[in-house]
Amino acid sequence: MIAKKTLLALLILFLTPCFARGEEKISVKDPWVRQNPPGTSVTAAYMVMENLTASAEELVRVSCSCSSEASLHLTETRDGSMTMKKVASIEIPPGASLALAPGGYHVMLTGLSDDIGKTAVLELQFRSGMRISVKASVLGPQDAKKRESHHH
Amino acid sequence: MRRYFLPSVALLSLAVVWLVVWGFLRTDKERFYGDEFRRPAFDFSLTDHANREFALSDHKGKVILLNFGFTNCPDICPITLGMLGEVLDIVKDDRVLALFITVDPERDTVAKLGEYIPFFHDHIVGLTGSQREIKRVNDACGTFYSKEKEVSEDDYVVSHSPAVYLIGPGGEMTLRYPKDKLDPKRIAEDVKSLLL
Numbered sequence: 001m002i003a004k005k006t007l008l009a010l011l012i013l014f015l016t017p018c019f020a021r022g023e024e025k026i027s028v029k030d031p032w033v034r035q036n037p038p039g040t041s042v043t044a045a046y047m048v049m050e051n052l053t054a055s056a057e058e059l060v061r062v063s064c065s066c067s068s069e070a071s072l073h074l075t076e077t078r079d080g081s082m083t084m085k086k087v088a089s090i091e092i093p094p095g096a097s098l099a100l101a102p103g104g105y106h107v108m109l110t111g112l113s114d115d116i117g118k119t120a121v122l123e124l125q126f127r128s129g130m131r132i133s134v135k136a137s138v139l140g141p142q143d144a145k146k147r148e149s150h151h152h
Numbered sequence: 153m154r155r156y157f158l159p160s161v162a163l164l165s166l167a168v169v170w171l172v173v174w175g176f177l178r179t180d181k182e183r184f185y186g187d188e189f190r191r192p193a194f195d196f197s198l199t200d201h202a203n204r205e206f207a208l209s210d211h212k213g214k215v216i217l218l219n220f221g222f223t224n225c226p227d228i229c230p231i232t233l234g235m236l237g238e239v240l241d242i243v244k245d246d247r248v249l250a251l252f253i254t255v256d257p258e259r260d261t262v263a264k265l266g267e268y269i270p271f272f273h274d275h276i277v278g279l280t281g282s283q284r285e286i287k288r289v290n291d292a293c294g295t296f297y298s299k300e301k302e303v304s305e306d307d308y309v310v311s312h313s314p315a316v317y318l319i320g321p322g323g324e325m326t327l328r329y330p331k332d333k334l335d336p337k338r339i340a341e342d343v344k345s346l347l348l
């Protein structure tokens with residue numbers, strides 16, 4: 001009986017770290033939303049995602065409490081002219097970090113109200129079905145500048 | 153002795169010319185952070201975000217930093233505008249002008265720019281006008297813009313040059329800052345050296 005209990009306790013002890021690690025398969029750092037300038041209803045959200053698992057993961061959908069629509073975009077330069085295109089998903093290789101940052105991948109937010117407040121909730125959905133909800137700060141031009149130079 | 157005189161003079165003057173040209177090219181390249189981008193002086197006439205006529209030729213003697221964009225641009229235009237605001241804050245001189253020329257005049261009216269531009273800096277000038285005139289400025293900068301249906305059915309984005317162009321005090325195109333050369337401190341140094 002005691003042996004059985006010990007075995008159970010040991011089993012729980014060994015399994016707990018696995019479950020705990022399972023809680024955080026993707027770590028999301030520094031999420032922020034650029035405050036939309038007056039009169040505009042579009043902006044972008046940025047963050048750094050780290051894949052803590054041994055298999056590739058893909059960000060497939062995002063929604064934001066601040067906008068009616070959100071899509072995954074990539075800013076790119078073609079023949080010296082810059083444009084954005086929609087992408088179906090953004091892959092994060094196993095063990096790697098991927099930055100959504102100005103001039104590259106971003107979450108394009110459309111249908112914003114004039115004043116979206118100081119924070120916004122981003123809901124991230126991944127290929128594996130996992131969902132992560134993060135609170136992002138809304139940054140005006142001054143604070144955004146600091147964040148941008150921090151990433152460069 | 154005499155028969156060596158002419159060839160020696162010729163050789164010597166060639167060396168001098170070569171040295172001068174080489175020295176000129178070298179100092180010019182090292183003088184600026186921006187890429188050398190010499191084009192003849194040109195002019196354009198647009199309307200600013202306070203609904204005043206703006207002709208480039210009215211601003212001779214100033215250093216002008218020019219960039220293209222549109223107010224519905226979520227990713228790059230706000231960064232460039234913030235950066236230009238920083239340049240203005242560093243240089244602090246009435247003889248430098250930062251211009252934001254819309255490539256989306258259909259949506260970017262004077263009123264729209266009037267709301268948008270001051271959010272970034274009080275002294276940036278937003279400009280709109282006819283497609284013809286906006287295309288002329290793009291041509292002068294050796295670039296182009298085009299409407300692209302990308303966002304959704306009833307929305308579009310406009311591809312455009314991410315570079316900043318510098319027009320010298322004489323009205324001639326002088327330097328170009330591509331998207332990986334947008335350090336406000338170093339652009340401010342170029343501007344200051346041209347204002348001396």
Ligand SMILES: [Cu+2]
Pocket residue numbers: 044073074084106107108226227
């Ligand atoms: Cu976008």
